[in-house]
Amino acid sequence: MSNSLKASSTGLEIVDKARQRLGWTKTSTARWWQDAHTSKATLRRFWQGDRIQKEIFISICAVVGITNWENIAELTDVNDVNIDNYPIYLDWYEAPNLESFYGRNEEILQLETWVKAGCRSINITGIGGIGKTSLVLALVDNIKSQFKFIIWKSFHYPTSIIDLLNNLLNALNQKNVDNVQAGSFQLVQHLQKHRCLVILDGIDTVSRNSELSDFVQKLSLYRHQSCIITTSREKQNYTEVNTKTVANIKLHGLSKTEALELLKCRGFTGKELGLLALIQLYRGNPLGLKLVTPFIQSVFAGNVAEFINQNTLIVGERLKIIIKQQLDKLSELERDIIYWLAIWQEPISFSRLQTHLLISVDPGTVLLGIVELENKSLLERWVSDHETSFSLQPLVMKIVTDELIENAAKEIQRVTKHQDISHLQILRTHWLLRPGTDDITGERIINQLREKLKRVYGVSLPQILAKISLLLGNKSPLSIGYMACNLEVLGNYD
Structure with a gap:
């Protein structure tokens, strides 16, 4: 033999x-x-x-x-x-390796249908850790025989269009170009001549502007037999609707069945109390579940229910970095909105949110801000018989709350050092005690901020806050905003 x-x-x-x-x-x-x-x-x-x-x-x-x-x-x-009947794998070294992959059968079927129908551009969106990259890797396993060339590009650093063009052309054994027009023409010619699959993973991570996404949009307008798949944490400009040539799919968390399979692979039997609550707490986010399970096993000896009873989330450093990268690119209005949602800690209606903004903003502008946050997969929408409300995803809520407290503490320290209340931005624009409540949940952010400041100033904290209050003087209500209220409640403790 x-x-x-x-x-x-x-x-x-x-x-x-x-x-x-x-x-x-x-x-x-x-x-x-x-x-x-x-x-x-x-x-x-x-x-x-x-x-x-x-x-x-x-x-x-x-x-x-x-x-x-x-x-x-x-x-x-x-x-x-x-070998001529099989694809030539070029520039595949940037594709990551996978530990495991669960579910997503419906999504893969939909993607395969689009590819088979000749879709030229597909954008896969979803919050960090939801499994966009994993989905594409699994998809490629199923469709690779349909392509002559397969190229994977991962975006970690700022990349210009000309650099991306030359990178792709080099992978296709083509000569470098010195201008976008010539490079685009050369690339499109190859996409027309050969059936290519190009994956641009994390296209939104390298820049705030839409330069690269606009470039991909233009490529989809040319007639060719290839397919370009992009992954991003926010919907791209060219994917408002699905067409024959351009398609968009938004990933949500794993189903309970799929998430249970993941947890079994991580060492659980599937019969532990609290597993379904854990899945719901992390909204089926695969990376979130993978990162929290070692913590539950080591700190709580695998007792999921005991972890749930702590009423907290553990966000691994890797996932925290991914989400914070996205938060760092928010506009001022978008940041104001997510801070209010973090303060409320529960769904809030559009009209109620509007009334708490310090500066009156056109309702249409606020609504556009909410839409942008939804496109970035940061919000959850709650629909009732009476009105629609919005809240942050739990993982985002945890990270935003921590950031809010950290930044508010830094503001107070800067004011103490420079004796200038212009440093109080968050405390001016946001009332940190949830409006209309006096319960423990409503005071959570105030309490955490106070404890953080006490570690810095100790028993002198009330005096520090009193001195800052004196700096408010006779300034206008608009320039003071919520400062006086926040300083007063911070200083009121036993």
Whole structure:
């Protein structure tokens, strides 16, 4: 018998079911090829039906729990597969490896339908950690045979259009260009001649402006046989509606069933009390659930219900950085809105929000701000029989609340140092005690801010706050805003 094997079509179906049970992708789960002591390229050849070394073939099967490799292999001698029938993988090194992937069957089916229909541009949006990149990696496993070239670009640093063009052209073995027009013409020619799949992962992370997204929009206007997939945390300008050539899909959290499978893979049995509450608390965010489970297992010995009873969220540093990057790009109005939502800690109607803004803003402008925050996947919409209300996603609520308290404390420290109340911006524009309440929840932000300041000023905090209050003098109500109210309630404690 030859020292090489290839999988039969039936065998590949068996392996496919085995890897799905583990939550693995076909080629992007690093553990698979690492445990099989082989490479990603070899695993890809296995899925393409190419012959690979017998020992590696057996190892690939064994890693997913298949010991009867004979049932997977096609044991008859056949000619080698013609490599021209399969895609040429170019510039794939920026594609990340995956630990696991669960669910998303409906989303993958929808994406496959769009690709098959000849859609030229697809944008996948969703909050950080929701699984946009993972979804694309899983999708590529299913559709790679439809393309001649597959290119993956991840955005971590500012990138100009000309740099992106030359990067793509280099991957396609084309010459560099020195202007966008020439580069676009050259790229479109290649997209027309060959069926290419181009993935631009995290296109919104490199700049506040829409330069790159506008460029992608223009590419979708040309007639070509290729597909460009972008992932972003906010809806792009060109994806207001789905058309034959441009499509948009927004990812939400995993379903309860899918999230339970993820938690089982992380060491839970699936029968622990509080698992469904945990899934709801994190809104099915895969990265959020992956990051909190080690904490529950180490600090609470796996007792999920005890963690839930703490009435808090643990946001890993990785997810915190992802969301804070998005918050840093908000406009002043958008930041004002999310701070108010963090103070309320519960859904608030548009009309109620409008009445608490310090400076009267045109309702249409405020509404546009809410729409932008929704497009950025930061808000949750609550619809009742009477009105629509808005709140922050729990993960966002935690990060925004922490940021609000941190920035408010810094403002007071700057005023104390410089004796200038112009540094009080948050305390001027936001009443930190939730309006109309005197309960513990309503005082939560005030209490946390007070404790933070007490660690800085100790027992002298009341005197510090009193001195700041004196600085308000006879200034106008608009220039003072909520300052006096905030300083008074901060200073009132035993």
